[in-house]
Amino acid sequence: MDLGIRFFLFHTLQVLTGTKIRYWRNAIDSSLFKQWLHNLQSEIEILADGTLALRQVLIQGVDMFGKRIGFLKFKADIYKPVPGIVFARGPAVTVLILLESDGETYAVLTEQARVPTGRIILELPTGMLDDDKGDFIGTGVEEETGIKFKLEDMVDLTAFLDSSTGCRFFPSPASIGMDNLNA
Known part of the structure; x- marks a missing residue:
């Protein structure tokens, strides 16, 4: 057509x-x-x-x-x-969750099966924005981690980017299928 x-x-x-x-x-x-x-x-x-x-x-x-x-x-x-x-795939977010215990700070990672790489990969929790308005309700990240989020506890790290970039960040603009994950 x-x-x-x-x-x-x-x-x-x-x-x-x-x-x-x-x-x-x-x-x-x-x-x-x-x-x-x-x-x-x-x-x-x-x-x-x-x-x-x-x-x-x-x-x-x-x-x-x-x-x-x-x-x-x-x-x-x-x-x-x-x-x-x-x-x-539309706008998505990555959430850096920091937990403190006994004076140590830990980042929460999730295990994800990534078929294009043929591997299970540890990565930061991610989620797609929940509507066309760009609202992040956190459903996907909550499903991955079991942690319930309050929007007021979150910090938008893209706000710290140079404004000439449009305050956008593209972590993987090419292809995830490339075998660049050997590190």
Whole structure:
């Protein structure tokens, strides 16, 4: 299926999807996909200087979490060839939980099976933001750790980032499947 979407001021983006993709309309209407398009077009991002151009997007997979998009996989066709497969999962948080006992400070880690690496990895607890407004209620982190959170006890560490970065942090912007976890 081919669907034209307005992109930039005067350019139409071609969006393709296989006939078996059930939620393709949810995918392109989602805040997740729209945010990705917005990010491409912002002043300092991939398409800003005009040397690259987005020609089409192929929706390859959509996983729904209830009524919302959980995971979205699509391939971006850029005029100048660069790796362009995208696995968009939406905003998420990592929570650094510090516990003090007998004068020692400990960080809480969770064991996670990470299929792309073929390993069980110790990592900081994480969770996806619970709605499109960016609210963090902490359900996912609470499920992983058994610890109930009070929002007033939390500190947003991204507030300490240099404002020129947009106060954003991308811990793994490429691929988790790369075997760079041997340390």
